[in-house]
Amino acid sequence: MDYFAQQLINGLVLGSIYGLIAIGYTMVYGIVGMINFAHGDIFMIGGFIAMISFLVLVSLGLTAIPLILLIVLLVSMVITALYGWTIERIAYRPLRHSFRLAPMLSAIGMSFVLTNFSQVSQGARVKPVPPIITGGYTLHEGPEGFAVQLSNIQIVVVLATIVLLAVFTWLVSRTRLGRDMRACEQDQTMASLLGVDVDRTISMTFVIGAALAAVAGMMYLLYYGLVDFFMGFVAGIKAFTAAVLGGIGSLPGAMLGGLAIGLIETFWSAYFSVEYKDVAAFSILIVVLIFMPTGLLGRPEVEKV
Amino acid sequence: MSAISARPSHAAQPSGSAFILKKALISAAVALVLFSLMIGVRTEAGPQGGLIYWTRFGDLAALVGTVFGGSIIIELLRQWWGPVDKEHIVPKPVQAAMxxxxxxxxxxxxxxxxxxxxxxxxxxxxxxxxxxxxxxxxxxxxxxxxxxxxxxxxxxxxxxxxxxxxxxxxxxxxxxxxxxxxxxxxxxxxxxxxxxxxxxxxxxxxxxxxxxxxxxxxxxxxxxxxxxxxxxxxxxxxxxxxxxxxxxxxxxxxxxxxxxxxxxxxxxxxxxxxxxxxxxxxxxxxxxxxxxxxxxxxxxxxxxxxxxxxxxxxxxxxxxxxxxxxxxxxxxxxxxxxxxxxxxxxxxxxxxxxxxxxxxxxxxxxxxxxxxxxxxxxxxxxxxxxxxxxxxxxxxxxxxxxxxxxxxxxxxxxxxxxxxxxxxxxxxxxxxxxxxxxxxx
Amino acid sequence: MSGDPILTVDHLMMRFGGIVAVNELSFAAERRKITALIGPNGAGKTTVFNCITGFYRPSGGAIRLTDDVGRTMQLERLGDFRITKQAKVARTFQNIRLFPGMTALENLMVAQHNALMRASGLTLLGLIGTPSWRAAEERAIELARTWLDRVGLLPRADDAAGNLAYGDQRRLEIARAMCTEPVLLCLDEPAAGLNARESGGLNELLLSIRNDQGTSILLIEHDMSVVMEISDHVVVMDYGVKIAEGTPQAVRDDPKVIAAYLGADEEEAIAVMESGT
Missing domain, CATH: 1.10.3470 (ABC transporter involved in vitamin B12 uptake, BtuC)
Structure with a gap:
């Protein structure tokens, strides 16, 4: 039971990170209908920028951890968001009204560019970071000496996710920008006729998605204590799987899918085999889609004849 | 901003050196932010396992300069070539050869x-x-x-x-x-x-x-x-x-x-x-x-x-x-x-x-x-x-x-x-x- | 209603969530006759079509098809592509659905898919190129050529379907449906968007399909000139139920029908009619 509770905590934390990345996929899909293959690498770039800015801040003599974290968060969000904006501008906008596959391949190309850009600019080796947020609580001491641990970093990850989700939900449902985004999702031509600046709205979608991915990258850095140039690919595929599992285009679905993938992975590793955890996650995706062809919360596609 | 057209028409697109310069400056500024940490600072796992870093501001400056220059060249080429979706008439012999x-x-x-x-x-x-x-x-x-x-x-x-x-x-x-x-x-x-x-x-x-x-x-x-x-x-x-x-x-x-x-x-x-x-x-x-x-x-x-x-x-x-x-x-x-x-x-x-x-x-x-x-x-x-x-x-x-x-x-x-x-x-x-x-x- | 029905729709029900699109609809289409299904927008006509041609699975009721050799099939149990393949029911669409990137001829060749698949020995004989396959292919091209000629598109045979004019696309879609060699042809608003000359030509085409091919036709139509001129029997729907049926004349003079179209009470409709004539 204790072991189960511990895995539940671990799974939720991992799922939160996946969920944050998945939101970026699902938002972009909802608004421009393309799979942004470069999004996983945006997450990786976010992790790198968090790592570099942390290193620089510490070497500049800053000691107050909360202040450092706040600055790192802001810097990585801003710079990563600019990456998202630039990529949309360069690689996707010229292909907006083109064929479905062209922007997708452009995105795959962009993903190669980002992966190898960070490999070339920062080297291929894994970058370790010492634990920054330490300590935690023991929730329950089991009779066999197994204790359920809840570390501070886990609390931070989950709290940050909840806060961001709240802000994000407010943004989409209550602000002018959110309304424009939903309008563009429905019908871009109509939205532009009604005075919505479609280009700007799409840019903002990429900016917000990238900023959320940056937070996920920073959380990953804090939680696992390392970044490497290839981490975007695996995390990206998982998060994309999460977005599809939840029903691509659905924001709550992305978070739900993220949590589901995180939990599946953790429990599979804990009870079956670590080696096959990804196989389990992907297999469950296939099985779910066979029975629910549009994911858990996706709108069923109505076929107009 | 016109509400009707989602993107500005090509005819209205400004040209002239001031415009090109402005565009190049913006590109360079964006490049500066993008590359600031990724290029400007190089990190590596140090001998003791911790991270060390050194700066590469020269590379950063070179790259931003390249983006600035490249942006100008691309803009000039674009104006010389005309709008992308314009029909370029291919001469008859070339057509036949193709x-x-x-x-x-x-x-x-x-x-x-x-x-x-x-x-x-x-x-x-x-x-x-x-x-x-x-x-x-x-x-x-x-x-x-x-x-x-x-x-x-x-x-x-x-x-x-x-x-x-x-x-x-x-x-x-x-x-x-x-x-x-x-x-x-x-x-x-x-x-x-x-x-x-x-x-x-x-x-x-x-x-x-x-x-x-x-x-x-x-x-x-x-x-x-x-x-x-x-x-x-x-x-x-x-x-x-x-x-x-x-x-x-x-x-x-x-x-x-x-x-x-x-x-x-x-x-x-x-x-x-x-x-x-x-x-x-x-x-x-x-x-x-x-x-x-x-x-x-x-x-x-x-x-x-x-x-x-x-x-x-x-x-x-x-x-x-x-x-x-x-x-x-x-x-x-x-x-x-x-x-x-x-x-x-x-x-x-x-x-x-x-x-x-x-x-x-x-x-x-x-x-x-x-x-x-x-x-x-x-x-x-x-x-x-x-x-x-x-x-x-x-x-x-x-x-x-x-x-x-x-x-x-x-x-x-x-x-x-x-x-x-x-x-x-x-x-x-x-x-x-x-x-x-x-x-x- | 007496005679020899090819299609019998019996207490057809179609619900979408809580909405009842078709409610206890019963009618029959006679063999070698043109039956028109008319009604105001949103009456549920296309839904009936989608049930008959297997795009929707009806919530209740039965759809029976008795073909020319006397076999009876329950269409609602066949479903999907089998309705065309086994029961030989073909259809066209309200918003034309051709294969725009394929030529007119290719469109008609795709329509003969099932016959050609058999002839090509499920591809194997065709891959080797046996004489029997070549002969079958020749026959298929010949059938396509005949239909292209009948709809007046023979000169456009090698043009992409997407490049044809609107009226030509409509006719090509009918030719494509006929290339499946159906016993029942279901046309969803074939005259929509056609000018007077084109819709006159359409009337002739449909009549010749009925008379020469002996194909029964069920059509949805808004264009009353088409309905009145060529249909043998008219079924009127409104709000998912049948409100009238009979000969074109009988239906035209039915106050309930006029009320449904004008959206008025029966009494008002009668008044309108009387003042109009």
């Missing part, structure tokens, strides 16, 4: 391909590269059946390549079966896996199908890595037998081909043999595909890409039609995989990553969906171009990614933007790609 070249390109390429081992007999590097290009041509033609003809998006094509390669490798090393026995088996096994995956998932639409095929590709790769007792895991399978000329080995043994013919043995014999083998396999793929297009099954594939609902209304079984496309593509992938295994003599999971799937897909899309000649040209361009950067090892994938983005922007519909009809009464005229759909599946 159409002439278009008609003779395919036969000329074919003749050239047959002559490659004669012309470059002593240049091992070129022969190896040609074999590589032809392998990708074959993979491209195989995937073209699925993506180009049937309009089904398959992001895990490499899985079938892997199934083919491992089928041959394991059958040959464990049971001593020869290449010529294993080749059809590899194709059949790959097609079988195609059907197994396709059956439950082919009713999924569009991007759902894409992610499922991607997941399938990853599952196959992960199983290969982890099922160590069967596949050797990350270490791969080595000592895969080389192909024989119908039982005659191509080595310097007494019953080898060279000895039997009474000529001096040269390792080039095997390379030339491999070259003609893959050329024959690729041409077979091409021939079958061209034949299939003119048969009801191939027309149904294309019809499926155009309009699935209409297909159902014409009494076409959409599920089996999709499955046959999937299985046919998978089979060609399996053949190519078996060839890859026998050529390398060693295979490991590293050869079957998502990057391979993406590369083959890029070849198909860049070729112009459905065009056999286009796919061949795209494979030549991509693989050949990729080789040009062999010297700049670590920049290779970077350049490759940039090239992919630029090529897509330059030709979103691919190199060959026409579809040839499969049957005609009077005139065999190509159909503009603007009319051709690309499918939803």
């Amino acid at each position: 159409s002439f070249a278009g008609r003779w390109l395919a036969p000329a390429l074919l003749v050239f391909a047959f002559l490659v081992p004669v012309i470059f007999y002593n240049q091992r590097y070129i022969l190896d590269l040609s074999i590589l290009v032809l392998t990708y041509v074959m993979l491209g033609w195989g995937l073209n059946v699925v993506v180009g003809l049937a309009g089904l998006l398959d992001l895990g094509y490499v899985a079938f390549y892997a199934v083919g390669a491992y089928s041959y490798a394991l059958l040959a090393t464990n049971f001593g079966l020869s290449f010529w026995v294993c080749l059809p088996l590899a194709g059949i096994l790959a097609a079988f896996w195609g059907v197994l995956l396709g059956f439950p998932v082919l009713r999924l639409r569009g991007d759902y199908l894409a992610i499922v095929t991607l997941a399938f590709g990853e599952i196959i790769r992960l199983v290969i890595i982890n099922w160590q007792s069967l596949t050797g895991g990350p270490n791969g399978v080595s000592g895969i037998p080389r192909p024989t000329l119908f039982g005659i080995p191509l080595d310097n043994s007494d019953d080898g081909l060279a000895a039997r013919l009474g000529i001096d043995f040269s390792p080039t014999h095997r390379i030339v043999f491999l070259f003609y083998l893959i050329l024959a396999m690729a041409l077979l793929t091409n021939w079958v595909t061209i034949r299939l297009r003119r048969l009801p099954i191939g027309r149904a594939w294309e019809a499926l890409r155009e309009d699935e609902v209409a297909c159902r209304a014409l009494g076409i079984n959409v599920t089996t039609t999709k499955l046959t496309a999937f299985a046919t593509g998978a089979m060609f992938g399996g053949f190519a995989g078996a060839f890859f295994a026998t050529r390398q003599g060693f295979i490991s999971p590293e050869s079957f990553t998502f990057q391979e799937s993406a590369l083959v897909l890029a070849i198909v899309v860049l070729g112009g969906m459905g065009s056999q000649l286009g796919v061949a040209l795209a494979a030549l361009t991509m693989i050949g171009g990729f080789e040009l950067f062999r010297g700049f090892d670590q920049y290779r994938m970077l350049v490759f990614g940039i090239a992919m983005v630029l090529l897509m922007i330059w030709r979103p519909r691919g190199l060959i933007g026409h579809r040839a009809p499969t049957v005609f009464l009077e005139r065999n005229q190509a159909i503009s790609s603007d009319l051709v759909k690309e499918g939803h599946g």
Whole structure:
């Protein structure tokens, strides 16, 4: 039971990170209908920028951890968001009204560019970071000496996710920008006729998605204590799987899918085999889609004849 | 800002040096922020395990300067060339020359391909590269059946390549079966896996199908890595037998081909043999595909890409039609995989990553969906171009990614933007790609 | 209603969630006759079509088809592509669904898919190119040529379907449906968007399909000139139920029908009618 509770905590934390990345996929899909293959690498770039800015801040003599974290968060969000904006501008906008596959391949190309850009600019080796947020609580001491641990970093990850989700939900449902985004999702031509600046709205979608991915990258850095140039690919595929599992285009679905993938992975590793955890996650995706062809919360596609 | 037009009309686009300068400055500023930490600061794991860093402001400045200059040049070029969607009138002679070249390109390429081992007999590097290009041509033609003809998006094509390669490798090393026995088996096994995956998932639409095929590709790769007792895991399978000329080995043994013919043995014999083998396999793929297009099954594939609902209304079984496309593509992938295994003599999971799937897909899309000649040209361009950067090892994938983005922007519909009809009464005229759909599946 | 019905729709129900699109609809279409299904927008006509041709699975009721040799099939149990393949029911669509990137001829070849698949020995004979396959292919092209000629598109045979004019596309879609060699042809608003001359030509085409091919026709139409001129029997729907049926004349003079179209009470409708004539 204790072991189960511990895995539940671990799974939720991992799922939160996946969920944050998945939101970026699902938002972009909802608004421009393309799979942004470069999004996983945006997450990786976010992790790198968090790592570099942390290193620089510490070497500049800053000691107050909360202040450092706040600055790192802001810097990585801003710079990563600019990456998202630039990529949309360069690689996707010229292909907006083109064929479905062209922007997708452009995105795959962009993903190669980002992966190898960070490999070339920062080297291929894994970058370790010492634990920054330490300590935690023991929730329950089991009779066999197994204790359920809840570390501070886990609390931070989950709290940050909840806060961001709240802000994000407010943004989409209550602000002018959110309304424009939903309008563009429905019908871009109509939205532009009604005075919505479609280009700007799409840019903002990429900016917000990238900023959320940056937070996920920073959380990953804090939680696992390392970044490497290839981490975007695996995390990206998982998060994309999460977005599809939840029903691509659905924001709550992305978070739900993220949590589901995180939990599946953790429990599979804990009870079956670590080696096959990804196989389990992907297999469950296939099985779910066979029975629910549009994911858990996706709108069923109505076929107009 | 005008509310009606989503993007400003070209006529209203300002020109003039102030505008160009402003644009370049903005680009440079964006580049400065983007590269500030990633280029300006270099991090590395230090000797004690902690991180150290040093600054590279010189590189940063150079890069930002390049972006500034590049932006000016691009803007000038753009103004000189005019709006992208403007029709550029091609002079008559040029047009005639192009159409002439278009008609003779395919036969000329074919003749050239047959002559490659004669012309470059002593240049091992070129022969190896040609074999590589032809392998990708074959993979491209195989995937073209699925993506180009049937309009089904398959992001895990490499899985079938892997199934083919491992089928041959394991059958040959464990049971001593020869290449010529294993080749059809590899194709059949790959097609079988195609059907197994396709059956439950082919009713999924569009991007759902894409992610499922991607997941399938990853599952196959992960199983290969982890099922160590069967596949050797990350270490791969080595000592895969080389192909024989119908039982005659191509080595310097007494019953080898060279000895039997009474000529001096040269390792080039095997390379030339491999070259003609893959050329024959690729041409077979091409021939079958061209034949299939003119048969009801191939027309149904294309019809499926155009309009699935209409297909159902014409009494076409959409599920089996999709499955046959999937299985046919998978089979060609399996053949190519078996060839890859026998050529390398060693295979490991590293050869079957998502990057391979993406590369083959890029070849198909860049070729112009459905065009056999286009796919061949795209494979030549991509693989050949990729080789040009062999010297700049670590920049290779970077350049490759940039090239992919630029090529897509330059030709979103691919190199060959026409579809040839499969049957005609009077005139065999190509159909503009603007009319051709690309499918939803 | 007496005679020899080819299609009998019996208490057909179609619900979408809580909405009842078709409610207890019963009617019959006679063999070698043209039956029109009319009604105001949103009456549920296309839904009936989608049930008959297997795009929707009805919530209740039965759809029976008795073909020319006397076999009876329950269409609602066949479903999907089998309705065209086995029961020989073909259809066109309200918003034309051709294969735009394929030529007119290719469109008609795709329509003969099932026959050609058999002839090509499920592709194998065709791959080798046996004489029997070649002969079958020749026959298929000949059938396509005949239909192209009948709809007046023979000169455009090698043009992409997407490049044809709107009226030509409509006719090509009918030709494509006829290439499946159906016993029952279902046309969803074939005259929509046609000018007077084109719709006159359409009338002739449909009449000749009925008279020469002996194909029964069920059509949805808004264009009353088409309905009145060629249909043998008219079924009127409103809000998912049948409100009238009979000969074109009988239906035209039915106050309930006029009320449904004008959206008025029966009394008002009668008043309108009387003042109008």
